[in-house]
C-alpha cells in the first residue's frame with residue numbers, strides 16, 4: 001500500500017516538471033493472450049511492487065515499434081514462435097541481455113547465444129493419430145510421413161503457417177534443402193485434402209473419418225479436452241511424438257525479448273528473470289498446456305499424460321536461419337495447391 005502511494009506521488013511529481021516518467025513500471029507488447037499473461041504479471045507486481053502495463057497485439061508489432069523508434073514505450077516483447085522472435089531481433093528492435101539468472105533458467109538451445117531473446121516454454125509439433133485406424137508404433141519419424149503407406153491419410157493446416165514453416169526449417173537442418181523439398185513433396189502426395197483450417201480442424205477431420213493422422217501442436221490437445229464441443233475430437237486421437245531420424249522431436253517456443261529502446265531496462269530485466277524462474281514457468285506452461293524449460297520443472301499432469309519425448313537439440317536460431325529456404329521449398333512444391 002505504502003508503495004502504491006509512493007508510486008502515485010512520484011508520477012505526479014515527474015509529470016509536473018515535464019520530465020520523463022520514471023514510475024516504477026514496465027511496459028510489455030504481447031502477442032500472447034491476457035489469460036496467459038495476467039496471472040504472471042499480477043504475481044510479479046505483488047512480489048516487486050512494479051506495475052506491468054501490457055499492450056495486447058494481434059499483429060504489426062514490428063511495424064509499430066519501428067514507427068515509434070526511440071520513443072517506443074515497449075520494454076519487453078512476448079510472443080510465440082522463433083520466427084516471430086527472430087523477426088523482432090532481425091529488425092534491430094531488441095537489445096542483448098546478460099544475466100546469470102536467465103542463463104541458469106533457460107537451456108542454451110532455447111535462447112539466443114547473443115542474449116537477444118529467451119524462451120519461456122516449449123510446445124512440440126507432433127502427430128495426432130486416430131485411435132481406431134492407427135497403431136501407435138506405426139508413427140515413428142517425421143521423415144516417415146512422406147512414405148506412400150500414408151497416401152490419402154494425412155491432414156494438416158497450410159504449409160505456409162509459421163508452425164509448419166518451422167518444422168520444414170528443421171527438416172532443412174536435418175536433410176538439407178533438396179532432402180527437405182523431397183520430403184515435403186512426399187507429405188503433400190499423402191494428404192487426404194488440401195491444407196486448410198487450424199491445427200484443431202485437422203483433429204476434427206480425423207474424428208469425422210476424413211484422415212487418419214494430422215500434424216499439430218501438443219497444447220491443442222489440452223484445449224480440446226477442456227472444450228465440451230471439441231472433447232470428442234480429442235478423444236478420437238492419440239498424441240504421438242515422432243522424431244527426426246537419429247534426433248529428437250520438433251519443438252518451438254514462447255519467449256521474451258528486451259526492446260532496444262526500453263525505457264525501464266532494470267525493471268524489464270527483473271520481469272524477465274521472474275518469468276524464467278521455475279515456479280513462473282510452470283504456471284505459464286500450465287495455462288496453455290505447454291512445457292516449462294527450466295531444469296527441474298515439470299509439465300501439468302494432463303500434459304505429462306500424453307507421454308514423454310526427447311526434444312530435437314537444434315538451436316532455434318538455426319531454424320530461424322533456415323526459414324527463407326523453408327518458405328521457398330513450400331512454395332516450390334506448391335504444398336497448399
Ligand code: FE
Pocket residue numbers: 217
Ligand atoms: Fe497455436
